[in-house]
Amino acid sequence: MTTAAATSYGDLFDRMRRTSPLVQCITNYVAMNFAANVLLAAGASPAMVHAPEEAGEFARLAGALTINIGTISPYWLTGMREAAKAANDSGKPWVLDPVAHFATAFRRKATEELLALHPTVIRGNASEIMALSGMANSGRGVDSGDTVDSAQASASMLAKQTRAVIAVTGAVDFVTNGQRAARIEGGSAWMPKITAMGCALTCLIGALTAAASKDPFVATVGALAGFAVAGTQAAQQATGPGSFAWRFIDALAALDGAMLQAQAKIAFV
């Protein structure tokens, strides 16, 4: 079972690269450029379209949608809602990244509204996932103050509540859909030192769910594994976060299914 499932990540990654899914990313201003470059390097086709006047119409054209509240405002929230509804109506997967949702009342309320639109996948750091499940946490600003281990119970509970795949990312990642769960190792200590790494990962989850819309759990694990493998490779020659960032893009562009298959460290738990 584990082996069979593991085999599929490489195939899925290759299929994503071959089909180059159109991914609508409604993400924050900080992340847009880096996230678009990550998707292009991985072989997907990113489109940053957020205005309520067109976000829903565009979501019907795209293979998947990702929503990140990092620099949210009411106007953008309206666009996010329109896009999420259209994704649901047209059977497209969508991924929610509730950045620092616990930090302000506005952000909490926006996240509640988006959760009510049934995201297919939710990705966050440990503090964000713990707070979503109602647990006390040590988050501060956009950074996690908690470990992924401490968020596993929250993630499992949240998966059952929301029927979404929950991805908690950090030094080791944890993914669950309430029935299956996996831990992904790899990456580099430079990754939290580069802004928008998590936001870009959310977009890559979107690309892989577009390529495997029937199995968002596998798609999410595949995206996290891709980031971990590319991150490990990039770290081998990086001399700081600046050189890590472009080496990471190069590593992601060179990644294929066979390499992902051979190098990913995924443990099903």
Add this chain to the structure above:
Amino acid sequence: MTTAAATSYGDLFDRMRRTSPLVQCITNYVAMNFAANVLLAAGASPAMVHAPEEAGEFARLAGALTINIGTISPYWLTGMREAAKAANDSGKPWVLDPVAHFATAFRRKATEELLALHPTVIRGNASEIMALSGMANSGRGVDSGDTVDSAQASASMLAKQTRAVIAVTGAVDFVTNGQRAARIEGGSAWMPKITAMGCALTCLIGALTAAASKDPFVATVGALAGFAVAGTQAAQQATGPGSFAWRFIDALAALDGAMLQAQAKIAFV
């Protein structure tokens, strides 16, 4: 004639670098940082000023204006209109980049309104230019599904309709003002793998039209040739899109008129 015209690209590039024109770029959120760095590397002075409250006033100060609808919303469209009108009123060239204008009704209407304000130059990929001229095309999201060759007839027709210089960019670029036409070779296969390359090129066309406002055809060819030469150079040592991007900036910063003159592959057709 060809030789004489070709000689002027190097001079024009040097003049642009020497005079460092102020270029107002109303571009998308994804492109802003990269486009500003491209203009600085090329020797121009970029200013991203979009608010309707000041966009028109600023356009009167600038040497040229560029408008890109990549992440458009109604508020930004108002600023674009104000700036384009002010550019027209004060005799400044302006460049339109109608990103994925065929994708949604909102985007189509915005593009119609901007076209009615008589851009000096229009730059797009093959699908965008074909769609502008009313032809069927294979565009999807922000990526072209058509070749530059297949868009040449559309470009010529559009040049006659709009009296604008039309630039179709891709593996080989095509530029025409309805009377003259040129094809520019060079660049690198990494270029479409880096987000905002086309958007940044639109801004560089703005910088060169500011330096040669009487001849936007020559200015456009010069900008495309500059990108092609810098792209060819950057590709020599790049190991992926991440390393290509910063090497491209370095190559553009090192480019001068003599190098452009010697290395550009321009064919007048």
Add this chain to the structure above:
Amino acid sequence: MTTAAATSYGDLFDRMRRTSPLVQCITNYVAMNFAANVLLAAGASPAMVHAPEEAGEFARLAGALTINIGTISPYWLTGMREAAKAANDSGKPWVLDPVAHFATAFRRKATEELLALHPTVIRGNASEIMALSGMANSGRGVDSGDTVDSAQASASMLAKQTRAVIAVTGAVDFVTNGQRAARIEGGSAWMPKITAMGCALTCLIGALTAAASKDPFVATVGALAGFAVAGTQAAQQATGPGSFAWRFIDALAALDGAMLQAQAKIAFV
């Protein structure tokens, strides 16, 4: 006195890195990604939160606030005011970066409103600081047309008028609080060729004032010295602005208090 004060920059930088202050940056679209990466490399925790619906609430959580008007609009200005008021109410330092404030009426008025909210530190290029003090200047767009030397008198006058620390940055930086003054040498000629360098520096000033809220003069000098030292190091191997940018991030990430202490060129005047 000079030696004692100079000793404290290294300690202050180490304290900032150790405590990783949460810095709310309301900055322009062009700068957001680079500024966030600069803060992460330096050890601070950046958060880009601008919406009026939450900017004030967030400012009470943050250690410092920075406001940059580069791509301002009325909606963002409202958020800036809310955040600045909340910073004042909760005793947090805040830094103003009045980008090209002289260029349009809208920008001038916005800057007047923000100045009335008593920034702790104001950072600008020479033309911006001269214009703030009412002096004639040669600014054009976002670039300075004046030297830092020519802005020293303006800076001193402005420091007395506003009771803010005034930082004029350029080839050599000048900082004064009206009583004390310092000049900081170093950096690289590539720095003005990379967009958002000044905007990112404003954010780093925020991080250091968060770590030394009682002495914003020392904090400002420390931030400028950190940029100058990292810039000098990055320039040693850079071959253009593209390679400079990532080497600068690497150099900043490797910087510690002892290196800053040993390499900073600060003259108290």
